[in-house]
Amino acid sequence: GAGVSQSPRYKVAKRGQDVALRCDPISGHVSLFWYQQALGQGPEFLTYFQNEAQLDKSGLPSDRFFAERPEGSVSTLKIQRTQQEDSAVYLCASSSRGPFGDTQYFGPGTRLTVL
């Protein structure tokens, strides 16, 4: 079956522009996560959705970052007034609900470059 897809794969933005990154999770997956991966580092948690509810946004770096999942499927991560430090790969992951340690399946990521 289809895995997690993300679009666009690459995004170049001028500093100060707003960007929107899309994630299509695996069909039926309840949980959706966003991670940020800076160059040469491991992914870091940004935010988590269970269906349409955003249960944790503790990892969002600033109030310029906003995520939504209005119908409990597709999610969008929006970054307003982008800054150079926002340059990173943004990864989306989804998992089915289960009792223990459900595996997260990752999309290919969106590489954001802010000039």
Place this chain on the structure above:
Amino acid sequence: AQSVAQPEDQVNVAEGNPLTVKCTYSVSGNPYLFWYVQYPNRGLQFLLKYITGDNLVKGSYGFEAEFNKSQTSFHLKKPSALVSDSALYFCAVRDMSGGYNKLIFGAGTRLAVHP
């Protein structure tokens, strides 16, 4: 707080030789541990996980990992390396502080398998 350490930035091994990629963890409670692999310009691919049970976990592509509670380690192993195994490997631990499986990643280890 949960954390993961990957002490080696890079591991070099000759094709056909066994490989080990090291990971140590620090968690409160029982650890749920994961290994992912990342190829260039690709997202993270799940390799294996330890939740409970046998300390030796078998995963995809011939990889296995050994959970050692006394040494708080979860090293990734393969008996015979392939050139195609060359990639970036991430160890991760589940952070259940929010009541769900947010992942905390190590910094990654680059594996280079030489012909």
